[in-house]
Amino acid sequence: AQKVTQAQTEISVVEKEDVTLDCVYETRDTTYYLFWYKQPPSGELVFLIRRNSFDEQNEISGRYSWNFQKSTSSFNFTITASQVVDSAVYFCALSASLEYGNKLVFGAGTILRVKS
């Protein structure tokens, strides 16, 4: 079975601070995919990144960066110089075996509040 743990329920930061959202996953599969989604107050799910288990390179996209470490089963997400518009719920998700077709297993989400 697969499991995703986002231990941080809620994080509050002041604008321009850096913030890291933690994600720890469990799977027995050797081939799997990890995702991050953003859910702003408007409610839609916005895709941020997909990473497969064979690519451990860290990725940077503007103020966003992701650190994938198979040794610790973690896929952490860092926002540099946070902005109020970054306030949202962030979900980490995992898709591994063919159980349930293309089942995405989501973490519980981390609420990020960025204050001006």
Place this chain on the structure above:
Amino acid sequence: NAGVTQTPKFQVLKTGQSMTLQCAQDMNHEYMSWYRQDPGMGLRLIHYSVGAGITDQGEVPNGYNVSRSTTEDFPLRLLSAAPSQTSVYFCASSYSGLVIYGYTFGSGTRLTVV
């Protein structure tokens, strides 16, 4: 606009009523699925379909039915609504059975059962 369309956006039901949440996609995606989102629990898979005429249960299927008569549509039916079904429902689609193609999510339906 191409994408996944969910209707309605909001719905209030009385306990015991039935209704259908609609989901349509115009991307010719074979794979479609329904998730429910509850506070502190992320999104959980209700039902999914790998193609027209093929459906299967996810991890929380009780109280819900689905059908897939066309590639485009994947409605979710609540046969007898219960307060425990108060949630936000998301429909998602994907090109094929391979997750590398990613998912497209609808904008969600917020359902309240009183």
